[in-house]
Amino acid sequence: MTASASSTRNVAIIGAGPAGLIAAQRLAEAGVKVVVYEAKPSVARKFLLAGRGGLNLTHSEDILSFLSRYADGESWVKDWIAGFSPEDLRAWSLDLGVETFIGTSGRVFPEDFRAKGLLRAWLQRLGQLGVELKTNQRWVGFATDGVMMQEKEGDQYEIRPDAVLFALGGGSYAHMGADAKWIPVFKEQGVEVTPLQASNVGFNVPWSDFFKNSFQGQPLKNIALKIDGKCKPGEAMLTRYGIEGNAIYALSASLREQLSRDGEMILKIDLKPSMNETHLLNKLKSGPGRKSLSSYLKSQLKLTSQAVALLREFTDSADFSEMPKLAELIKNCPVKLTGLASMDKAISTAGGIKQSSVDKNLMLKAFTGYFVAGEMLDWEAPTGGYLLQACFSSGVYAAGKITDYLHQKS
Ligand SMILES: Cc1cc2nc3c(=O)[nH]c(=O)nc-3n(C[C@H](O)[C@H](O)[C@H](O)COP(=O)(O)OP(=O)(O)OC[C@H]3O[C@@H](n4cnc5c(N)ncnc54)[C@H](O)[C@@H]3O)c2cc1C
Structure with missing residues (x-):
């Protein structure tokens, strides 16, 4: 670590989640004095x-596929990732002594799957770099x-660092x-904010009492979800309020859009994606005979009890006597969605500070020397x-730009 002109400078980072803490590390490595302020009694709770x-730290797919996961027009995310790629993230973890591995789906995890060991090593490194962490300290507003x-x-007090990074999530x-209590305060200062919406979230389904009492907490494995010509293979989880899980989250933006337009919608689930309809019909040609439909479908197609019950939930049982109709329903099992689960149950939120309110350095146009990073920005x-x-x-991107800004100031 080399001392630089910026070593006399100090930066306040507000919010000790992954975005704030990695910025703290990068700034401290560049010789900047960093104090991280966190409202909660401990740091990185969501992490x-x-x-x-x-x-799931990152993904191992090729970089073009990786970048295509961010919505069109989110070119700023691409700039950030160009400077700190999925490989860089894995190398960072390894540098802290935590190896990562690629799971069967291409997702990347720390060797023990957990965040605890990685966070412990990270906080130790931040301590060695001289980063000061101040917990139970809430940012409440801007000052001159x-x-x-x-x-x-306690009482309010003012701090006057050379630059501030907000990473409030x-x-x-x-x-x-x-x-999200920062939103009205930022808006009052003229910062444009796209309203937050639940993303990577479950959806409400009007299950019958029998279904929710019998199958809540049960997974639907090896299924595919169909919407607008898209087919998303994966897994879902049946919950008391509805349905959630990776395959659902992957389509949450399209589902959210359709629900906000139409109020409710039918999601089609392919309960047997490994077989096409002809193959399926071949398997079903003998008909259940004296068996119950449920045990017939379990033995012929290896459908689980929850998949068979799902098939019955929003369909007319008269349709099950015709095998072609049954095959079609197995490939397109209807599930009625009536709304999004609450934002509090979401893995993340879409919306946040608009790209038009920051310059290319992630500095707020309304305030010189005030930068922003992480989930509080408008990307999904x-x-x-x-x-x-x-x-x-x-x-990482914001930390680099703050370092440049401090150099220009000195
Ligand atoms: C259940 C769950 C599982 C998830 N799993 C994954 C996963 O496996 N992979 C993945 O990629 N993502 C996952 N995510 C999403 C990921 O955790 C978040 O996107 C990420 O933590 C956001 O980082 P951040 O630093 O922007 O904000 P946060 O991590 O939310 O950190 C913001 C920090 O700012 C603090 N703060 C807020 N307001 C103030 C204030 N006024 N003053 C001071 N401090 C303040 C907060 O207390 C918090 O510590 C998951 C999320 C959830 C909820």
């Missing part, structure tokens, strides 16, 4: 939560030459810290490691 189900902070249940799982991606990658990459 730790993400690790509970298997921390700095920002206003408030210690939990989106709006899902608010109890983890990212509660499915699950698969694309969320964390964009948060990390934007943090």
Whole structure:
């Protein structure tokens, strides 16, 4: 680490999630004095939560496919990833002593699947670099030459660093810290913000009492979801309120759009994507005979109990006596969606600070020296490691631009 002109400069990072912490690391490595302010009593709570189900850090697919996961027009995400790629993220983890591996789906995980060990090593590194972490410190507003902070249940105080990076997150799982309370304060200052919407979220389904009592918490494996000519293979999870899971999240932007237009919709699920309709019909040509339909479908097609029950949930049982109709329904099982689950249950939120409100350095046009990074910016991606990658990459990008800004100032 070399001392530089910027070593006399100090930067406040507000929000200790992955975007803020990686920026802190990069700035400290460049010789900048960094203080990270976090509203919660501990840091990176959502990152730790993400690790509970298997921390999907990034994805191993080729870079063009990778970039295509971000919506059209989100060219800024591409700039961030150009400077800190999925390979760079894996190398960063390895540098902290945590190897990563590629799962069968191409997703990348830390060797133990969890976030805890990686976070521990990361915080140790930040400590060695001299980064100061201040918890229970909430940013509450802008001040003439700095920002206003408030210690939990304490008085407000002003800080005047040479630059500020906001990395306050989106709006899902608010109890983890990212509660979107920054939005009205930013808007009041003329920063344009696209309203937050739940993304990578489940959908409400009006299940019968029998179905929800019998099958909540059960997975639907080896299925494919069909919408607008798109077919998304994967898995879904049946819940009390509806349906969620990776295949659902991958289509959540299209489903959300259709629901906001039509109020409700029918999602078609292919319960046997490995067979086409002709193959399926061949398998079913003998008919159930004296067997119940349920045991017939289980033995002939290896459908699970929940898949057979799903088939019955929104269809007319009279259709099951004709094998061609039954085959068609198995390939296009209708499920009625009536709305999005609440934002609080979402993996991420779409919306946030508009690209038009920041310059190419991720500095707010309204405030010189105030930068932004992470999920609080207006971009969207499915699950698969694309969320964390964009948060990390934007943090690295912003840190580089802040370093340049400090050099220009000195
Ligand atoms: C259940 C779950 C599982 C997930 N799994 C994955 C996964 O496997 N892979 C993946 O890519 N993504 C996953 N995600 C998404 C990913 O965790 C987020 O996209 C990512 O954490 C966002 O990073 P961030 O740094 O922008 O914001 P956050 O991680 O939300 O951090 C923002 C921080 O700012 C703090 N803060 C907010 N307001 C203030 C304030 N006023 N003053 C001070 N501090 C403040 C918050 O307390 C928080 O610590 C998951 C999310 C959830 C909820």
